[in-house]
Amino acid sequence: MICYAPVSALATAQEIAAGRLTAQAALDHCAQRVENHEQHVQAFQQALISWDPQEGPLSGIAVGIKDVFDTYDMPTTYGSAIYETHQPAIDSTLATMLRKCGATIAGKTVTTEFAWFTPGKTRNPHNLEHTPGGSSSGSAAGVAAGFFPAAIGTQTGGSIIRPAAFCGVSGYKPSFRLFPTLGLKHFSWSLDTIGFFAAKAEDNAFIASTCSKRDLHVSNSDGSAPKIGILESPIDDLMSAEMAKAIEQLRSQAQTKGASVIEVQSPPAVEEAREAHAIIQGYEAVLALAHESRTTPDLFSKELAEYLTESGEITAPQYDDARRTANHARKASRQLFEDCDVLLLPSAPSSAPATLASTGDSVFNRLWTLLGMPCVNVLAGFDQKGLPLGVQIIAPFGQDKKALQAAHWLENIISTS
Numbered sequence: 047m048i049c050y051a052p053v054s055a056l057a058t059a060q061e062i063a064a065g066r067l068t069a070q071a072a073l074d075h076c077a078q079r080v081e082n083h084e085q086h087v088q089a090f091q092q093a094l095i096s097w098d099p100q101e102g103p104l105s106g107i108a109v110g111i112k113d114v115f116d117t118y119d120m121p122t123t124y125g126s127a128i129y130e131t132h133q134p135a136i137d138s139t140l141a142t143m144l145r146k147c148g149a150t151i152a153g154k155t156v157t158t159e160f161a162w163f164t165p166g167k168t169r170n171p172h173n174l175e176h177t178p179g180g181s182s183s184g185s186a187a188g189v190a191a192g193f194f195p196a197a198i199g200t201q202t203g204g205s206i207i208r209p210a211a212f213c214g215v216s217g218y219k220p221s222f223r224l225f226p227t228l229g230l231k232h233f234s235w236s237l238d239t240i241g242f243f244a245a246k247a248e249d250n251a252f253i254a255s256t257c258s259k260r261d262l263h264v265s266n267s268d269g270s271a272p273k274i275g276i277l278e279s280p281i282d283d284l285m286s287a288e289m290a291k292a293i294e295q296l297r298s299q300a301q302t303k304g305a306s307v308i309e310v311q312s313p314p315a316v317e318e319a320r321e322a323h324a325i326i327q328g329y330e331a332v333l334a335l336a337h338e339s340r341t342t343p344d345l346f347s348k349e350l351a352e353y354l355t356e357s358g359e360i361t362a363p364q365y366d367d368a369r370r371t372a373n374h375a376r377k378a379s380r381q382l383f384e385d386c387d388v389l390l391l392p393s394a395p396s397s398a399p400a401t402l403a404s405t406g407d408s409v410f411n412r413l414w415t416l417l418g419m420p421c422v423n424v425l426a427g428f429d430q431k432g433l434p435l436g437v438q439i440i441a442p443f444g445q446d447k448k449a450l451q452a453a454h455w456l457e458n459i460i461s462t463s
Contacts, residue, residue, distance in 0.1 A: 049083045049171035052215055052245035055107050055195035056252040062106045069099030069106030073150055076108045079192040080152075086174055088167045089188035092120055093153035102148020103256050109144055110188045110197035110243075113154040114161050116229040117141055124231045125157040125166060125181075128338055128345045138229025140198060140240055143257040152194045155184030158405060160335065161200055161233050164347045165405055170212060172433050176398040179209030180405030182243070186213040189243045196253045197243040202234050202327060204394070204411025206241040210423035211393035211436025212406060216453070218242045218250040221444050222418030225258065234330040236369070237323070237415055247422055247453035254446075262447050264454040272452040274300055275310035275386030280317065281409055286396035292426045292435045293392065296456070303459045310382055310389060316413070319375030323412040325368035328357030372416050376443070379417050383442050388452045393436035397429045410438075420446040422453035426460065 182199025210217025
């Protein structure tokens, strides 16, 4: 049984604008996919029964919302038994932004517990015995299965880029704080970043541009090849052989299409920051979940309870030192782009692992979340089992359009090679 069938948000909007498709028909198509495959994929925490078109540039576009964003018309559980019946009074800011643009909220998508590691029920549409990744499990899997053309999620470590890679869709993690986090249940406020899932980079650019009123659109007319840096990293040996081969093939394809591809060395100050992520995340998670720890600690998963206990040993001076290390790394990271426009590196060590007990390893994501840089997952191909292999394009902080345009260019050369 194959559930993989992503729908282009941009193409859908263009067909509706041209009068060749109605907004209701577009929504009905996705609703039929949900009816046919949700029992297998299990992307929804809660799906809305009625999908009605709204007025606006995103009319006819169904959007899945990760269940860590407050919604006034649906419960928000944060993936935790503690909040099983929790009903927010108002929408999160991003949910309101989407509704104002005419998007139809398809429902709340499954998240891991408090957007941490403990998996939910969602399965990978490419192979139901493999993880979809996390923590934005339902958002990535739902886009991959064609349940909705777009979805929103969050990334604290690798929770957008990794599930996008495992599910074979585009994941866009914007620059830190580019999109508002009001109404989001935080796990680590210095790291939590809102992001988007869609079929391709051009679809993510369309959704993000429309709801933010920023120029993030990509263009086919801008066919200029980017200058690509392939980062040489001390964790490169964690790549699978198939992932390493995919990177080398992309290098060759990009050079054939006119791109300049160089090796980039990571400055020592950047590498030193790898350990800072865990300290910052742990210290802030203890504070972010302090109320739950005090009132309902028995409703945490065993794994999260142990993590919070261990993280409670992190001292304020250690946390402050980690923040200083991160700030130094952000300044030093400018050296990464002295001779290139964007970086290219794996989105994950391999394709999706054959397990539902884990969401995979975020080792190739955490540093870039810490540095706040825009990242875009690109489907690079498939492994011998037919599972997606994802690579990520990374641009300097604040240069999100450059990251999206380079990802779009890379997708185009992959599809024509």
